Amino acid sequence: MDAAAKPRTTRIQVQKRELILDAALDVFSTNGFRGSTIDQIADAAGMSKPNLLYYFKSKEDIHTTLIERLLETWLAPLHEIDDIGDPMTELRAYIRRKLEMARDYPRESRLFANEILQGAPRIMPLLEDQLKSLVDEKAHIIKGWMRDGKIAQTDPRHLIFAIWATTQHYADFDVQVRAVLGPDRGGDGRFDDAARFLEQLFLEGLRP
Amino acid sequence: MDAAAKPRTTRIQVQKRELILDAALDVFSTNGFRGSTIDQIADAAGMSKPNLLYYFKSKEDIHTTLIERLLETWLAPLHEIDDIGDPMTELRAYIRRKLEMARDYPRESRLFANEILQGAPRIMPLLEDQLKSLVDEKAHIIKGWMRDGKIAQTDPRHLIFAIWATTQHYADFDVQVRAVLGPDRGGDGRFDDAARFLEQLFLEGLRP
DNA sequence: CTAACGTTTGTCCAATCGGTCAAAAATTGC
DNA sequence: GCAATTTTTGACCGATTGGACAAACGTTAG
Missing domain, CATH: 1.10.10.60 (Homeodomain-like)
Incomplete structure (x- = not known):
């Protein structure tokens, strides 16, 4: 039956x-x-x-499962951005969350980076549909903040790229970061230093 | 003989x-x-x-030759930074040069990214010696600018990381950038938009 | 022409790869 | 307990890999 x-x-x-x-x-x-x-x-x-x-x-079956599951949690911080809060507070919180993810889930970050680096052969459709529309939506919110004079006028999409790049750098290029900082500041404190620096850079850089 | x-x-x-x-x-x-x-x-x-x-x-012989040759040209823009010029002008020029390298030499950028992502098994010594001392030297110059009140007080090493991350992002994550921007702005103009955005971000973000 | 040297390739090999299969071992339902 | 089902594994297969080798090819100098 x-x-x-x-x-x-x-x-x-x-x-x-x-x-x-x-x-x-x-x-x-x-x-x-x-x-x-x-x-x-x-x-x-x-x-x-x-x-x-x-x-x-198959090997690819494992990889696909991993990537699909990853994408949800990976984009969660971006999903959380909304236009009811204070713009500067929202951005600061987003940067902090992204940096925490680089610190706590470096493997996921590197898996994603590997995939993109090699031309995203397995997730290209997801980038063009899911990711693009999500970024479009959040870029619209940020554009609204700019029109209201809450933050400086810039390209919201490249702002998002910059936040991605700077935060994920501490996961993807971890060995280089530690090699350059040396044993002194290459220890656990590097994420605190990074958080301080990034907050200053983005908040000062976006002051209207 | x-x-x-x-x-x-x-x-x-x-x-x-x-x-x-x-x-x-x-x-x-x-x-x-x-x-x-x-x-x-x-x-x-x-x-x-x-x-x-x-x-x-051997295969590794090719790879090693490639990486060694790459490192010279890759760090050339950083070498060019000196403390005789105007700090803001120097930084703007450095950002522009790094972005041009991401645009004109994306293969080199991705080769480097691949190597670092996988733990830099073949160039770890170079990072700890050559790269570290170069960054130390330039960080010292930048620190001097900060003491003189020419640019805002921050961590010079993380500033360098941020410039690396944001510029190389347009080479290493190119497919993602193009997928998100779509056909309209994903064309040739994306590097001009990126240059405008990054100049604004760093120059405003570092104003003393 | 020919000997010497630099260049190119077809063929082969051992190791490693992703994946199959049948049979053994462990677990579960009754 | 026992039979059905699920889980685990040793052995195996064809394809691909990095690399070796000797023979062939091309070029040049005398």
Whole structure:
């Protein structure tokens, strides 16, 4: 009577899939897609390769799942921007949230960077639809702030790019940042220094 | 009498090596090191794989040569900063030069980004010695400007990071930038818009 | 012409890759 | 307990990879 396949989902299946995705995030974010092997991921997840392929049908399947899940949380801070609050406060909060994400989820940032760097072969449609319309919407809000004289007149889209670039830099180029700062300021304090600097740069730079 | 191997360098050797390096820059910058194959590079250079290996002894040899050569030209704009000119003019010129490099040498930028993203396994020593001391030197100059009240007081190293991040973003994340801007402003004009925005952001943001 | 040298390629190899398969082991429902 | 089902793995396969090698080709100097 039920022609459709039953949606079997054991508790153990959910756990193992989660375990694999976490291991894969480690491997993919440091080696890129083509630079990563199923064996590496299986090793990191503490299981054999055929066992891993029992939960995901291919290497690309893991990667796709990871990227799709990532995009939601990655754009959450941008979603939170709205035009009811004070513009400067909103922008400061956005910059802070983005920097916190670079600090707390560097693997996700690098996975995303790897994908974009190589021409976004697997998420190009998402960028053109989902991301573009989201940026369009928020750019419209920011443009409104500029018209009201709340912040300086500039290109809102390039402002968003600049916030992305400066915050994600601390995740994607982490080794370079630490190498340049040296052992003294390359420790845990670098994110506090970055937060202070970025707030000053953007808030002073956007003062109407 | 001459115990050392003779420094054979035919004119054709120089040409072919240059041809290979250019092809390799194409391939490496879009696929990363592990994602690129010698066959791809040989194809792009219009020769057979054994022929390519006659000029470079391994895949890593090509990559190393490319990276070392890149680092010189890549840091040239930073080298040019000195403390004899007007601080604001110097900074504006530096930002403009870096943005021009992102526009004219996106392959080099992506090659560098790929290397750093994956933990800089092949150039870590260069970052800790060459790059660090260069940044230290320029940070000292900038600090001097701040003490003289020529520009606002901030962390000079994070200022340099911000300039790197925002300018290189237009090379490394090019597909995302174009996807978000759409066909209208995603064309050739995007670098002019970026230049206008970045000048305003940094110059206003750093006004003493 | 020919010997010497630089250049090019077809062929081959061992290692690694993504993925399959059948059979063993563990778990679950009764 | 036992049978059905889910989970795990060793062994294997074809394709691709980086690289070696010797033979062929081209060029030049005498």
